[in-house]
Amino acid sequence: MAVTTRVLLVEADPALAELLDEWLAGAGCTTVEERPDLVLVDLPFLRERRQELLRQLADAHPGVPVVAMPKPLTRDAFMAALRRTLDEVQ
Numbered sequence: 001m002a003v004t005t006r007v008l009l010v011e012a013d014p015a016l017a018e019l020l021d022e023w024l025a026g027a028g029c030t031t032v033e034e035r036p037d038l039v040l041v042d043l044p045f046l047r048e049r050r051q052e053l054l055r056q057l058a059d060a061h062p063g064v065p066v067v068a069m070p071k072p073l074t075r076d077a078f079m080a081a082l083r084r085t086l087d088e089v090q
Helices: 014-026 047-060 075-089
Strands: 005-010 029-031 038-041 066-068
Touching (some): 014 029, 047 066
Parallel strands (some): 038 066
8 A cells, every 4th residue: 555645835826826735635645734744835035934934843843844835847857856855755
């Protein structure tokens, strides 16, 4: 039986979040809001906000890997980063 990786997706743009959800599903992942195995995050541009967001995620999900999504976000770049991360998590 295949293990499904539970991914918390942190993306402010609803259209992009929907697209990423589809890409994740295609990779055998499911998006969740609680108890993730992995957090994928689009980091804010401002360094202060970025650090605060990472602190909040670490506090809310201790021990869960947090991965910043590559920019520019192409399907190939996203899937390559996701595959590398899933290999480490699973």
